[in-house]
Amino acid sequence: MNNKIKFVDLQTQYQSIKFELQEVMMPLLENASFIKGKPVADFENAFSKFCESKSCVGVGNGTDALSLALRAMNIGSGDEVITVGHTFIATAEAITSVGATPVFIDIRNDTMLMNPDLIESAISPNTKAIMPVHLYGNPCEMDHICDIAHEHNIRVIEDAAQAHGARWKGRRIGSWGDAACFSFYPGKNLGAYGDGGAVVSKDDEFIQKVRMLADHGRKEKYIHEFPGYNSRLDTLQAAILNVKLKYLEAWNECRCNHANEYIKQLSDTDLILPQIHREAQPVWHLFVIRCQNRELLRIHLRETGVETGVHYPVPVHRQPAYHEYSSISLPVTEKAANEVLSLPMYPELGNEIVHEVCNLIKKYNGM
Ligand SMILES: *Cc1c(COP(=O)(O)O)cnc(C)c1O
Numbered sequence: 001m002n003n004k005i006k007f008v009d010l011q012t013q014y015q016s017i018k019f020e021l022q023e024v025m026m027p028l029l030e031n032a033s034f035i036k037g038k039p040v041a042d043f044e045n046a047f048s049k050f051c052e053s054k055s056c057v058g059v060g061n062g063t064d065a066l067s068l069a070l071r072a073m074n075i076g077s078g079d080e081v082i083t084v085g086h087t088f089i090a091t092a093e094a095i096t097s098v099g100a101t102p103v104f105i106d107i108r109n110d111t112m113l114m115n116p117d118l119i120e121s122a123i124s125p126n127t128k129a130i131m132p133v134h135l136y137g138n139p140c141e142m143d144h145i146c147d148i149a150h151e152h153n154i155r156v157i158e159d160a161a162q163a164h165g166a167r168w169k170g171r172r173i174g175s176w177g178d179a180a181c182f183s184f185y186p187g188k189n190l191g192a193y194g195d196g197g198a199v200v201s202k203d204d205e206f207i208q209k210v211r212m213l214a215d216h217g218r219k220e221k222y223i224h225e226f227p228g229y230n231s232r233l234d235t236l237q238a239a240i241l242n243v244k245l246k247y248l249e250a251w252n253e254c255r256c257n258h259a260n261e262y263i264k265q266l267s268d269t270d271l272i273l274p275q276i277h278r279e280a281q282p283v284w285h286l287f288v289i290r291c292q293n294r295e296l297l298r299i300h301l302r303e304t305g306v307e308t309g310v311h312y313p314v315p316v317h318r319q320p321a322y323h324e325y326s327s328i329s330l331p332v333t334e335k336a337a338n339e340v341l342s343l344p345m346y347p348e349l350g351n352e353i354v355h356e357v358c359n360l361i362k363k364y365n366g367m
Pocket of ligand 1: 063090133159161162
């Protein structure tokens with residue numbers, strides 16, 4: 001094997017849209033239109049429609065999208081937010097950055113997503129919100145989670161950073177909770193060429209609050225209603241996202257085809273393949289298998305030229321940054337963290353590459 005198989009490949013996609021990108025970016029550079037403007041408004045409109053929601057505001061990145069949503073709901077010091085430890089650290093960082101306390105619950109063993117059966121026993125008088133994470137592009141059980149939140153009069157803020165376009169019970173992620181927060185980090189299903197994020201909601205007033213918070217609490221150019229932040233989606237990134245959004249469904253479909261092919265070809269191994277709920281339509285941000293001897297398989301693949309990833313090897317409650325949680329135990333999360341292995345996944349991945357990766361895995365597996 002001389003050709004290395006990459007885990008993600010952003011260059012091939014760029015080549016397929018580069019002339020279109022040049023056409024939208026050149027006028028912005030010529031006019032020095034870098035902040036706000038039509039591309040941002042156009043993207044916000046198009047993305048809220050894509051999410052089957054009503055209102056959207058572009059912000060600086062996905063982490064800020066989460067913390068600005070919390071802030072706009074007046075969630076802060078003394079408040080608790082229920083979330084999972086099997087996620088990227090940004091989920092917890094957003095909660096602690098506003099002064100609130102994350103309350104970690106375990107995941108389901110099959111889907112590796114928030115286990116809604118554990119929510120009620122985690123609710124206290126201080127609980128203000130639930131933050132489910134649609135990890136790997138696989139949607140959480142949103143009707144169940146929203147019902148519990150409704151019953152207890154608490155809010156739902158979705159971490160949708162990996163799930164642009166996913167559906168639960170036929171409805172898009174972004175249309176379920178009180179707010180859904182997206183990241184446009186370059187490697188995400190919808191990725192900018194730098195940082196970017198968005199908050200989506202059915203509540204216009206709430207989105208307006210996030211918009212002001214993200215722009216120095218600004219009401220007019222020199223009038224600031226409250227102290228805010230500087231976290232806007234910049235104009236060039238919005239112009240890029242406008243071009244890419246048109247292709248998102250087709251790209252997600254390609255990911256889906258690769259996932260189905262992986263599942264078909266790996267079904268006769270003893271690996272645990274992704275378990276998808278029958279009501280879920282995932283968008284396969286990552287294709288994550290589980291195996292007991294993850295490190296050995298990972299080394300075997302590396303040595304045969306296949307890049308893999310681990311999302312995530314250390315759960316949030318086991319991170320040095322959150323050492324105050326080191327005594328809590330989330331057995332399903334901890335087991336998953338030891339077993340997960342992410343295989344190459346991106347829309348432009350060729351069938352022959354999927355085939356080759358599967359063959360190399362089977363060889364290792366002694367199949
Ligand atoms: C990427 C990601 C974020 C953070 O988004 P950034 O744009 O990188 O700030 C938050 N949560 C999850 C689950 C993510 O994957």
